[in-house]
Amino acid sequence: MDKFVTRTSRLPQSQEHVRSEGCNANPNIDVNLNNLPTDPGERKQISEYHSHIQDEVRKRYIQIGPIQPKNHEFLFKLIGGKSRSFTPKWFEKHENWLEYSKKKDALFCLPCYLFKPECVRGGEAFVVEGFSSWNKKEKLIQHVGRVKSAHNIAVEKYENLKERKIQVTFHEFSEQDKIDYKTRLETSVICARYLLHMELPFRGHDEYEESSNRGNFIELIKVAGLLSKDLGKVLLKKAPGNLLLISHPIQKDIVNCIAKETLKAIFEELGDDLFALSLRSAIDILFDEFKLSVSSIRGQGYDGASNMRATAKGHVDVVLFFDLVSDVVNVIGSTCKRYDVFRELRAIRIVEAINNGDRDTGRGLNQELAIKRPGDTRWGSHYRSLLNLLECFLNVIDVLEFIYNDVLNSSHKKNARGLIVLLKSFDFVFILHVMVEILGITNELSLALQR
Incomplete structure (x- = not known):
């Protein structure tokens, strides 16, 4: 074999010295992690390291942490006619990411340096050049940005890798x-x-x-x-x-x-009994306690029976409430223009809520919803319609106000204005929440019994 292959000695692997076999001539692969430059102004970009060792370099810098020389004599320079310098108090408010370079007399962001993609624009002052405008403290807040900003995404990756390191070394x-x-x-x-x-x-x-x-x-x-x-x-x-x-x-x-x-405790309490059998037993005990007869129950159907419709029509308030819901659906969905306005306003509100941190993002969340007319005899249909109305309530008000301000026909304007007043009334909002709670319970019961 020596005739055809040139043997090379094996190098010991260690955390302090990272080297990739077969690439010894590449200086970006042969890196001593103990000798990495600690001053943020002297570091080279993560992308300049070989892809095989970038994670090791990140872990080493996370282990070192943000460079915050609080006792350093910070230099003064003339800005806006005044002599200004960096104040260490800024470290206290941004201790998990802010760091200072003595060489450049500038600020840097450690998470963005480690994890911010180069294709994402903005924030280069805290990664490459360094920030030194000491009279613009608000730039630090702007760099942090909203919930899903590039900085916060980088901080999340930074914290995740740090937590992973903590779990590995917990025994220490x-x-x-x-x-x-x-x-x-x-x-x-x-x-x-x-x-x-x-x-x-x-x-x-x-x-x-x-x-x-x-x-x-x-x-x-x-x-x-x-x-x-x-x-x-x-x-x-x-x-x-x-x-x-x-x-x-x-x-x-x-x-x-x-x-x-909680679910585990519930299942353990139920044991081997099926949910429907446990529910049936509970219903039997309830009927025995209050001396009720199953034959006196009005409506044996779980969903869609005609006697349910008769029961609803026997209550004027319920009928008026659902008539109003149907009127709202008809007004908003009567033209393509109004429905497009509804979709656009909903999309704008969702984006604002996500940016403000009031909504989570992920698979299956923030889907497009439609305001549909509930069926006359389908209580499941009523429940879904009211859920969508509750979710899009502000968007419905916005569309009605758009109709009121946009149309020239006085009858349409009066109709839109009347619906706005009714929807904003205490009675409607109260009944809407109550009906959602009641129909939510009956819907779960209906689905369970249908199984």
């Missing part, structure tokens, strides 16, 4: 560190269970540390720390920066775990 922590971690986790779980039980929102509009109200979840954890000195020693500011256990993804994980445990 002391026993006291593990106890403190479990204490923080138990506190977060208890606070989440309380908010779910009370049907309260978790998040706040402003969750920065200087905010007076950071949202119910974080405020509950703060109260727990005030009530117990032992908890106060390990929660929030007393915890390591990457182990606070208060981020939005962690909140979602806790809620999902609680939901799974």
Whole structure:
């Protein structure tokens, strides 16, 4: 074999020295991770490293963390006729990403440097050139941007890779560190269970540390720390920066775990009984308790029976309510122009809600909805129609106002104006919410019995 193959010695693999076999002449592959430049102004771009070692370089820089020389004597320069310099207080508000280069006397963003794609425009000042306009503090907020900005996406990737590193090295922590971690986790779980039980929102509009109200979840954890000195020693500011256990993804994980445990408890309580049999037993017990007769039940059908229609027509308020819903559907869907306006206004509101963080994004979310006329005898149809109306209520009002301001026909204007007044009335909104709750329960029961 020596006649045909030139043997090469094997190099030891280690975390400190990354080298790809067969590419020894490429300096971008042969990199000593312990000698990476730490000053943000001296680093070369991640894309300049070979693709085989880019993740190793990212992990090394994450291990180092943002460069924040708080005791450095920052240089002054003349800006707008005044002598200005960087203030270390900015580190406190943006400690998880902001870093300072002594060489360039400029600011950089570590997550964007590590994860921001080059094809995404904007934010180059914090990645390549460095930001040094000390009189424009608001540029830091603009760089952070909205929920799904390039910076926040990079921060999410940064935190995920950091959390993955933490899980791998969990065994390296002391026993006291593990106890403190479990204490923080138990506190977060208890606070989440309380908010779910009370049907309260978790998040706040402003969750920065200087905010007076950071949202119910974080405020509950703060109260727990005030009530117990032992908890106060390990929660929030007393915890390591990457182990606070208060981020939005962690909140979602806790809620999902609680939901799974709740379903598990329900199934264990039911045992081997089928749901329909358990429901039938519960109905029999209820009828026996109140001396009721099954033969006296009005309507044996689960959905679509004619006697259900007769029952609905026996209640004037219910009939008037659904007549009004039908009128709204007819007015909005009478022309293609009005329906197109409805779709455009809904799309605009959804985009605004996503940018403001009020809506989640993902597969199956934020789908196009249509306001449909409910069937006369199909309670499932009524439920779906009311659900869509409730979801698109503001869009329906917007379209009716558009019709009122756009049409020349006085009768159409009066009709649109009258519908706006009725839809905004307390009675309609109250009945709408009540009917959604009632029909939601009956719809689940109907589907279960049909199975």
